[in-house]
Amino acid sequence: MTLTDELSLIVGEAFAAEGVDPSFGEVKVSDRPDLAQFQCNGALAAAKATKSNPRALGEAVAARLKAEPSFAAVSIAGPGFINLTLTDAFLSERVNTLRADGHAGGWRRIDGEKIVIDYGGPNIAKPLHVGHLRSAIIGESLKRLLRFAGDDVTSDIHMGDWGLPMGQLITEVAREKPDLPFFDPDYTGAYPSEPVVTLEDLERLYPQASAACKADPVRAEEARRATAELQSGRRGYRALWEQFLAVSRAAIEREYADLDVTFDWWKGEADADPLIDELAADLRRQNLTETSDGAEIIRVAREGDKKEIPPLILFKSDGSVLYGTTDLATILDRKRAIDPDRILYVVDQRQALHFEQVFRAADRAGVFPADHLEHLGFGTMNGPDGKPFKTRAGGVLKLRDLIDMVETRARERLVESGMAQGYGEIEVADIAHKVGVAALKFADLSNPRTSDYIFDLDRFMAFEGKTGPYLLYASVRVKSVLAKALAAGAGAPGDIALEAPEEIGLALSLLAFGDAVRLAYEKRMPHFLCEHAFTLAQSFSKFYAACRIVDEADAARRASRLALAEATGAQLDVVLGLLGIKIPARM
RNA sequence: GAUCCCGUAGCUCAGUUGGAUAGAGCGCCAGAUUCCGAAUCUGGAGGUCGCAGGUUCGAAUCCUGCCGGGAUCGCCA
Numbered sequence: 132m133t134l135t136d137e138l139s140l141i142v143g144e145a146f147a148a149e150g151v152d153p154s155f156g157e158v159k160v161s162d163r164p165d166l167a168q169f170q171c172n173g174a175l176a177a178a179k180a181t182k183s184n185p186r187a188l189g190e191a192v193a194a195r196l197k198a199e200p201s202f203a204a205v206s207i208a209g210p211g212f213i214n215l216t217l218t219d220a221f222l223s224e225r226v227n228t229l230r231a232d233g234h235a236g237g238w239r240r241i242d243g244e245k246i247v248i249d250y251g252g253p254n255i256a257k258p259l260h261v262g263h264l265r266s267a268i269i270g271e272s273l274k275r276l277l278r279f280a281g282d283d284v285t286s287d288i289h290m291g292d293w294g295l296p297m298g299q300l301i302t303e304v305a306r307e308k309p310d311l312p313f314f315d316p317d318y319t320g321a322y323p324s325e326p327v328v329t330l331e332d333l334e335r336l337y338p339q340a341s342a343a344c345k346a347d348p349v350r351a352e353e354a355r356r357a358t359a360e361l362q363s364g365r366r367g368y369r370a371l372w373e374q375f376l377a378v379s380r381a382a383i384e385r386e387y388a389d390l391d392v393t394f395d396w397w398k399g400e401a402d403a404d405p406l407i408d409e410l411a412a413d414l415r416r417q418n419l420t421e422t423s424d425g426a427e428i429i430r431v432a433r434e435g436d437k438k439e440i441p442p443l444i445l446f447k448s449d450g451s452v453l454y455g456t457t458d459l460a461t462i463l464d465r466k467r468a469i470d471p472d473r474i475l476y477v478v479d480q481r482q483a484l485h486f487e488q489v490f491r492a493a494d495r496a497g498v499f500p501a502d503h504l505e506h507l508g509f510g511t512m513n514g515p516d517g518k519p520f521k522t523r524a525g526g527v528l529k530l531r532d533l534i535d536m537v538e539t540r541a542r543e544r545l546v547e548s549g550m551a552q553g554y555g556e557i558e559v560a561d562i563a564h565k566v567g568v569a570a571l572k573f574a575d576l577s578n579p580r581t582s583d584y585i586f587d588l589d590r591f592m593a594f595e596g597k598t599g600p601y602l603l604y605a606s607v608r609v610k611s612v613l614a615k616a617l618a619a620g621a622g623a624p625g626d627i628a629l630e631a632p633e634e635i636g637l638a639l640s641l642l643a644f645g646d647a648v649r650l651a652y653e654k655r656m657p658h659f660l661c662e663h664a665f666t667l668a669q670s671f672s673k674f675y676a677a678c679r680i681v682d683e684a685d686a687a688r689r690a691s692r693l694a695l696a697e698a699t700g701a702q703l704d705v706v707l708g709l710l711g712i713k714i715p716a717r718m
Numbered sequence: 719g720a721u722c723c724c725g726u727a728g729c730u731c732a733g734u735u736g737g738a739u740a741g742a743g744c745g746c747c748a749g750a751u752u753c754c755g756a757a758u759c760u761g762g763a764g765g766u767c768g769c770a771g772g773u774u775c776g777a778a779u780c781c782u783g784c785c786g787g788g789a790u791c792g793c794c795a
Contacts, residue, residue, distance in 0.1 A: 163738065172737060179775090209738050210775075254795080295794060400795095426793055438721035439791070447793045454795055483722085484790060510723090510789095517787085548757065566757095578731075581723085583788080585730065594757050596743045597731095604757050615754055650734070662732080665742085669759095676750090676759045683754095718757085 133238055133645030134225060135159055135169070138215065142171050145195040149188060151177045156192075158215065160643060167204065167214035168639060174211040185211030223629045226638045230627065230694055234279070235702040236641060238649040243281035247465050248274050250477035251387065251394060254291035255379045256300055256333040259386045259530040261520050261586075262479075265509045268575050270477035271392045271711040272657040273507070279709055280652045285469060290383075290399030292376055293457055296337065298358025300375060301368055302350070303340035304328065305357075313367035322370040326378050333378060359451040362404065372401075389534055390568060391711055403460035407452060410460050411445060414496055420445060431491035443488045458489045462499050473503045475655070480508030480581060507655050510583035512575070520586050537567030540592040541600075550718060562715045566600050569712045573599030576710055577661035597665050599712060605668035606707065606714045608675070609700035616681045616693055624697045625690030633670075633677040637695060640670035644702055648709075657710060664706040671699045 135158050143156030155173030162170065174192060178185035189211035196205045196215070204216040229236035250270020253259055259267075270286070277284045304327075305314045311327055312318045328336070344351040361368040380397065387393065411427070414420050419429050425448030432440045443455045465471060476486060486506035494501035514520045522528045542563035545551040551559050574591050578584040594600045616622075629635050640663075647663035650656070680696060683689040707714055 157735090159734085162741095166738085170738090175737065175776090176735090185775090212738060252795090291795065424793075428792075436721095441792045444793055449793085451793095453793070480723085481789060482795085485795090488792095544757080550755085550757080582731090583724085587730075590730065590744070593744070596757095598743085598757090600757060604755085608755055608758090612754055619754085621754095654734080658732085659734095662742090672758060673760095675754080676756095679754070681754045717755090 133649065134642045135646055138169055139171075141199060141201075142173070142192070142196065142213070142215075145192045146173060146177065148195055149191050151181070151188065160639075160646075161214065163214075166208065167206070167216045169215040169217070171213040171215065172211075174207075174213060178211065189213050219629045219635065222635060222638050222642070223627050225642055226627050226629070226695070226698065229641055229644075230698040230701075235698075235705040236644045237279060237705060238645040238652070239279070239281045240652070241281075243283055244472040245283045245285075245469065246277060246473045246475060247285050247287055247469070247471045248277065248475040248477065249287050249289045250274075251288040251392070252291060252478065253288065253383045254296065255375050255399075256296070256337040258334055259383065260527045261512060261530065261533055262527070263530060264533070264571075265512060265575060266477050266479070267387060267390055267392045268572050268711065269507070269509055269580055269657060271390075272572075272576055272660075272709060273475070273477060273655055275709045275711060276648070276652055276657065276660070279705075280648065285396060285471070286394045287396040287398050287465075288387075288394040289461070290380075290397065292372075293362070293400035293404065294452075294454060295354060295358050296341070297361055297372055297375070298356070299340040299344055299354040300333070300336060301357045301361065301371060302353045303336045303343070304371065307336070311371075313371040315367065316365070318367060322367070326374045327371075328374060328378060330378050330382050333375060355449060355451070359449055362451055386530055389531075389564075390572075391713060398461075398464075400454065400457040400461070403457045403464050406460040406463050407456060410456075410463055410496075410498075414445070417496065419495055424448065429492050429495065431488050431495065433491075440484070440487060440491070443492045455485065455489055455492070458485075459492055459496070459498070462489075462493050462504070466499060473505065474499070476504075476506045478506065478508065480510055482506070483508055505655070507580065509580045510578075512586050513583055515585060515587050517585065533571070534567065536588070537571050537592065538563045539567075540588075541566040541570065544592075544594050544600075545718070554717075562718050565713050565715045566603060566718060569599030569603050569707075569714075570594075571599070572710060572712050573602065573661060576657045577665075579658050580656050602664050602668050602703065602707060602712070603714055603718060605671055606700060606703045607716070607718050609671065609696050609703065611717070612675075612680055612696055613693065613700065619681055621681050621693065622686060622690055624694035625687065627691045627694045627698075628687070629691075630688070631674075631678055633674040634692070634695060637667075637670040637674045637699065640667045641698055641702055644706070647706075651709075660706055660709055664703065664710070667699065667703060667706070671696075671703075 138158040139156050142158050143153030146156045147153040155177040156171060157173055158169050158171045160169060161167045174189035175185045178188050189207045193205045193207050193213055196202055201217055201221040202215055203218040206214045208214055248270060250266045252266055253263055274284055274286045312322055344354050361372060414429060420427050426444050427446040428442040428444050430442045444453055445456050446452060462474065465474060483506060490501040490504045493499040493504065511519045545559065545563060570591065629638055644663060647659050651659040678692055680692045683692060
């Protein structure tokens with residue numbers, strides 16, 4: 132239960148005692164910190180419902196609340212706002228409890244669910260680029276958040292390792308190296324065990340193939356045929372494809388590791404392939420499929436749909452499948468593997484219609500209830516022109532290059548500020564990496580998931596204000612103070628007894644963590660965590676600027692402040708961890 | 719054309735079911751360090767919440783229309 136939950140309960144009882152539904156007692160952090168710490172607007176809503184006087188109801192509720200020892204002040208303002216301020220003793224007690232809590236005061240749900248979260252979605256043979264950034268960053272954060280909140284989460288990268296691009300690659304290799312045994316349909320021997328293509332080959336061949344198919348219908352037809360043959364199990368194609376997979380995966384794994392993004396499952400579209408025939412047979416048995424323009428489809432439109440929802444195409448007219456079919460089969464695969472309560476997809480918002488089709492199809496087929504499948508769409512990262520991000524030359528920026536850019540800038544800043552003086556080269560490189568990635572991740576996550584945002588390198592790399600580096604700095608500084616206290620023999624952190632307004636402000640920030648976690652969890656929106664992390668860091672900076680800690684003369688006060696600092700450091704570590712941001716020991 | 723999203727301070731953006739004086743960061747102006755890390759802190763200026771109606775005691779938020787921008791709309795993923 133969060134602090135506001137607890138207050139809502141108390142205020143709710145007061146409402147109930149006045150004969151009003153206790154749900155009107157909902158308390159939130161005050162919009163007017165100059166007037167109070169918390170507020171309840173329920174009297175206005177309740178009065179509206181019962182056609183009574185809000186001010187009178189507020190007064191009656193407030194009179195009851197004044198008997199509560201935890202409130203230092205209860206007052207009514209305006210038409211009936213109930214303003215609440217807690218006693219310092221009550222707040223102190225709550226922060227002491229939070230400090231002892233293993234979850235830093237974070238909210239947890241009572242009964243966790245078993246959840247599969249699908250993000251990443253890299254494609255074989257294509258280097259990761261900026262378009263892969265958001266899914267990786269948001270997905271990783273949500274995975275950590277759900278686990279923190281008590282869910283049993285399995286992450287699946289869901290690689291794009293099937294479909295037309297694979298056919299295009301196969302035909303391209305066939306043109307370059309026609310003598311390889313993979314292309315001989317009569318060949319029955321063993322295929323080369325060493326990869327016949329390198330990563331560089333793949334990254335060159337893929338765009339080459341895709342351009343050729345676009346320009347030449349004959350080549351496109353060739354690739355379509357190869358795709359269909361691969362999917363129907365042609366032995367040589369399958370063996371070559373496996374080589375693509377192995378070569379690509381090693382590179383992909385490295386790049387995600389750079390972003391501290393990891394997966395429990397490295398499955399892909401191809402893993403669902405063996406289930407497709409069975410799934411299709413089952414759909415036919417239920418009379419859910421029909422033939423349309425040579426393709427086999429399942430209709431998913433419903434009465435009352437505001438817009439037209441096209442059917443999901445199970446098999447194209449040439450018999451091959453699209454990603455809708457593999458996505459459907461993947462749901463079945465996951466159901467069989469671990470039977471999750473829910474599946475989450477962290478995929479570009481532009482795929483919304485696709486997922487609507489898949490979810491409805493899954494529901495119709497009895498494979499999975501649609502209301503337990505969630506498409507967590509996100510907006511695009513745009514360039515300064517407001518259009519999806521491109522390099523100056525108009526190309527796609529590789530993720531690797533992006534990370535290099537932020538690292539380089541972080542290193543420059545580190546040198547400029549003189550902070551890295553005396554640090555070894557290895558540590559400087561490590562700090563630059565962590566600071567750069569923190570800047571990148573925080574900038575991305577601090578936007579609401581669903582909205583687009585503009586990537587502007589200058590702003591992005593600014594090290595002042597609401598940024599990842601500011602948070603790292605705050606965390607590092609907290610630890611520096613604690614280390615200094617230890618070295619100076621300042622004694623251990625002890626009982627927290629809040630006095631200064633900055634201490635109370637910091638306490639209120641710490642105690643708001645629970646609400647932030649719950650909100651982020653329920654909405655699947657990490658930016659609420661960013662918001663919290665920033666206000667917490669800010670509250671600490673104010674506290675730090677106003678209150679002496681290590682050299683505070685009064686031992687009890689010193690112990691209290693050390694404890695506050697310690698609790699802040701711990702919570703900051705937890706929040707940044709939930710965002711997938713690593714903190715250097717110093718910077 | 720249909721459906722959906724967006725339009726809030728000079729810039730980039732928040733704003734949970736309708737509530738008090740619409741917030742933050744950057745930028746700008748003015749300050750703060752004999753003292754624990756100034757990548758910091760304090761104060762200030764800056765807004766017809768795209769436009770016009772409507773509902774309401776009360777609207778950035780809900781409804782209608784319009785203007786402007788974006789996304790999507792069966793055999794790519």
